[in-house]
Amino acid sequence: ETGVTQSPTHLIKTRGQQVTLRCSSQSGHNTVSWYQQALGQGPQFIFQYYREEENGRGNFPPRFSGLQFPNYSSELNVNALELDDSALYLCASSDPRQGVHEQFFGPGTRLTVL
Amino acid sequence: QQQVKQSPQSLIVQKGGISIINCAYENTAFDYFPWYQQFPGKGPALLIAIRPDVSEKKEGRFTISFNKSAKQFSLHIMDSQPGDSATYFCAARKPGNQFYFGTGTSLTVIP
Numbered sequence A: 001e002t003g004v005t006q007s008p009t010h011l012i013k014t015r016g017q018q019v020t021l022r023c024s025s026q027s028g029h030n031t032v033s034w035y036q037q038a039l040g041q042g043p044q045f046i047f048q049y050y051r052e053e054e055n056g057r058g059n060f061p062p063r064f065s066g067l068q069f070p071n072y073s074s075e076l077n078v079n080a081l082e083l084d085d086s087a088l089y090l091c092a093s094s095d096p097r098q099g100v101h102e103q104f105f106g107p108g109t110r111l112t113v114l
Numbered sequence B: 001q002q003q004v005k006q007s008p009q010s011l012i013v014q015k016g017g018i019s020i021i022n023c024a025y026e027n028t029a030f031d032y033f034p035w036y037q038q039f040p041g042k043g044p045a046l047l048i049a050i051r052p053d054v055s056e057k058k059e060g061r062f063t064i065s066f067n068k069s070a071k072q073f074s075l076h077i078m079d080s081q082p083g084d085s086a087t088y089f090c091a092a093r094k095p096g097n098q099f100y101f102g103t104g105t106s107l108t109v110i111p
Helices: none
Strands: A005-007 A010-013 A018-024 A031-037 A044-050 A052-059 A065-069 A076-077 A089-093 A109-113 B004-007 B010-014 B018-027 B033-038 B045-050 B056-059 B062-068 B072-077 B086-094 B098-101 B107-111
Touching: A005 A089, A018 A089, A018 A109, A031 A076, A031 B098, A044 B098, A076 A089, A109 B033, B004 B086, B010 B018, B018 B086, B018 B107, B033 B062, B045 B056, B045 B062, B045 B072, B056 B086, B072 B086
Parallel strands: A010 A109, B010 B107
Antiparallel strands: A005 A018, A018 A076, A031 A044, A031 A089, A044 A052, A065 A076, A089 A109, B004 B018, B018 B072, B033 B045, B033 B086, B056 B062, B062 B072, B086 B098, B086 B107
């Protein structure tokens, strides 16, 4: 059983650019959630994908968007990057079908916006 | 608006001592309360979790105490070890599997 993987590990962008982050969910997990973790803060829920549809969204603007693919992997896209978007972006997968609420986190992508 | 409030922000404990971290919430729709441990450069890892119909859950040296009427829950780490030094997050789940995290507690266990 493979865990949650994310790519890239680190990324440096400039203000105004666009970025795509990728996540492969744990084997068999059909739900993927994305979080933004600013330095010294707890993860903030961005949105969740279930069966390729957005299934809940936190307080983030529309320039944060995502996709989920048939194999349950997911992408997070951020347009018009701002300095405050610098953070660790975490992906977590879960399988509510199993009746277990536990979610498993990947190691994250560290995004720096200059 | 922070849906889960966590304290203290940092904690220093002697080896063998008890570490206590507290969290509070307002939303009564929350139905699952996990604690996560995070080491630098890593994603959070589930430590222990509790449902609101249980007042206490113990797993090894880790215990969650849950007070539903006060909407508070806490993590107790008994016999704290230097290897427990990490950042701890409480969280709460809304139906739909959406999780809300506290701001974290940086624990340092001194040998």
